[in-house]
Amino acid sequence: MKRHLISAADLTRDDAVLILDTAEEMARVADRPIKKLPTLRGRTVVNLFFEDSTRTRISFEAAAKRLSADVINFSAKGSSVSKGESLKDTALTLEAMGADAVVIRHGASGAPYRLATSGWIDGAVVNAGDGTHEHPTQALLDAFTMRRRLVGADAGTGRDLDGRRITIVGDVLHSRVARSNVHLLHTLGAEVTLVAPPTLVPIGVEQWPCEVSYDRDSVLPKSDAVMMLRVQRERMNAAFFPTEREYSRRYGLDGDRMARMPEHAIVMHPGPMNRGMEITAQVADSDRCTAVEQVANGVSTRMAVLYLLLGGNESAISPTPARTEESK
Ligand code: ASP
Numbered sequence: 001m002k003r004h005l006i007s008a009a010d011l012t013r014d015d016a017v018l019i020l021d022t023a024e025e026m027a028r029v030a031d032r033p034i035k036k037l038p039t040l041r042g043r044t045v046v047n048l049f050f051e052d053s054t055r056t057r058i059s060f061e062a063a064a065k066r067l068s069a070d071v072i073n074f075s076a077k078g079s080s081v082s083k084g085e086s087l088k089d090t091a092l093t094l095e096a097m098g099a100d101a102v103v104i105r106h107g108a109s110g111a112p113y114r115l116a117t118s119g120w121i122d123g124a125v126v127n128a129g130d131g132t133h134e135h136p137t138q139a140l141l142d143a144f145t146m147r148r149r150l151v152g153a154d155a156g157t158g159r160d161l162d163g164r165r166i167t168i169v170g171d172v173l174h175s176r177v178a179r180s181n182v183h184l185l186h187t188l189g190a191e192v193t194l195v196a197p198p199t200l201v202p203i204g205v206e207q208w209p210c211e212v213s214y215d216r217d218s219v220l221p222k223s224d225a226v227m228m229l230r231v232q233r234e235r236m237n238a239a240f241f242p243t244e245r246e247y248s249r250r251y252g253l254d255g256d257r258m259a260r261m262p263e264h265a266i267v268m269h270p271g272p273m274n275r276g277m278e279i280t281a282q283v284a285d286s287d288r289c290t291a292v293e294q295v296a297n298g299v300s301t302r303m304a305v306l307y308l309l310l311g312g313n314e315s316a317i318s319p320t321p322a323r324t325e326e327s328k
C-alpha cells in the first residue's frame with residue numbers, strides 16, 4: 001500500500017481488500033465492552049478541516065481514539081487561516097507538533113496531494129474530501145457497507161462485489177463521493193452506472209470506468225445498490241436544473257420508485273441528506289436505507305486506514321481482548 005491515501009484510484013484490488021478485511025476486524029472491536037486498542041499509542045493524528053464536516057471529522061476522531069492515538073482537531077474556522085496563513089505555514093506548524101498522520105479536507109481539489117508531495121510534513125496524508133475531486137475513505141466505507149449488506153457473513157473472499165450493479169444518482173458533477181466510488185467499485189469488480197441530468201454529468205466522463213444513463217427508471221430495477229447524491233448547492237454557480245420540484249420528480253428517490261428496485265437492493269446516501277430533494281423522508285427512514293449504518297461503518301473503515309498507513313502489517317487485533325492502560 002502507498003504511504004498516503006489521496007485517491008481511490010491509487011488503490012489496487014489487494015490494497016482495497018486488505019483495508020476492507022481489516023475494517024471487518026476493527027468492527028468486531030466495536031462489539032466489545034472495551035472498544036479501545038493500544039495499537040497507535042504514542043502516535044499523533046491531526047484532523048485538518050478547511051471545509052465543514054460532521055461525519056468524516058467525527059469518525060476520524062473516533063477511529064484514532066479507538067486506536068489510542070493522540071488526536072488534534074484543527075478547523076479552519078476560528079484558526080489563523082482567517083488571518084491569511086497559508087496551507088504551507090499551517091502544515092509546518094502541524095509538523096512542529098509531530099503529526100504522524102494528517103487527515104485533510106479542503107475546498108481545493110489537489111490540496112491533499114500538494115500536502116503529501118510538498119515535503120512540508122513527514123506523516124501520512126489522508127484525503128478526507130478535496131473539492132470536487134475525491135473522498136476515498138467514503139468510497140471504502142461504502143464498499144464495506146455493500147459487502148456487509150449484499151454478501152453478509154460470507155463476505156471476505158476478495159471478490160464480493162464482482163458483477164454487482166451499483167447505480168449512483170444525482171449531482172455527479174460536484175461529487176467527490178461519486179468519483180471515488182466509481183474508481184473503487186470498478187477496482188473491486190462491480191458495474192457502476194451514473195444517472196444524472198445532462199447538466200450534472202462531468203466533462204470527460206467517457207474516460208471513467210462506468211456507464212452513464214439518463215433514464216433512472218430503467219436502471220433502478222437492475223440495481224443491487226442505489227446511491228443517492230446530495231445536490232451540492234454550495235458548489236453551484238449557475239442554474240443546473242429548472243426547479244427543485246422538477247429535479248426531485250426526475251432524479252429523486254421516493255417510495256414508489258424504491259418499490260421497483262429488486263427486493264435485496266439497498267439505498268445508500270453519504271450524507272448529509274436533503275430530505276425532500278434527492279430522497280424522500282419515507283425512503284431515508286426505511287430499513288433499506290443504509291445512511292446511518294454507513295456512518296458507523298465509517299469508524300471501522302477509518303480505523304483500518306489509519307492502522308495500515310501508520311505501519312500496521314500484522315493482524316490489528318490480538319486474539320484475546322486487548323487491555324489498554326485505561327482498562328488495567
Ligand atoms: N459529505 C460528502 C462530501 O463531503 C457528500 C456531500 O457533502 O454531499 O463529499
Ligand code: CP
Binds near residue numbers: 052057129138270271
Ligand atoms: N459523508 C460525508 O463526508 O459527510 P460530512 O461532510 O458530514 O463529513
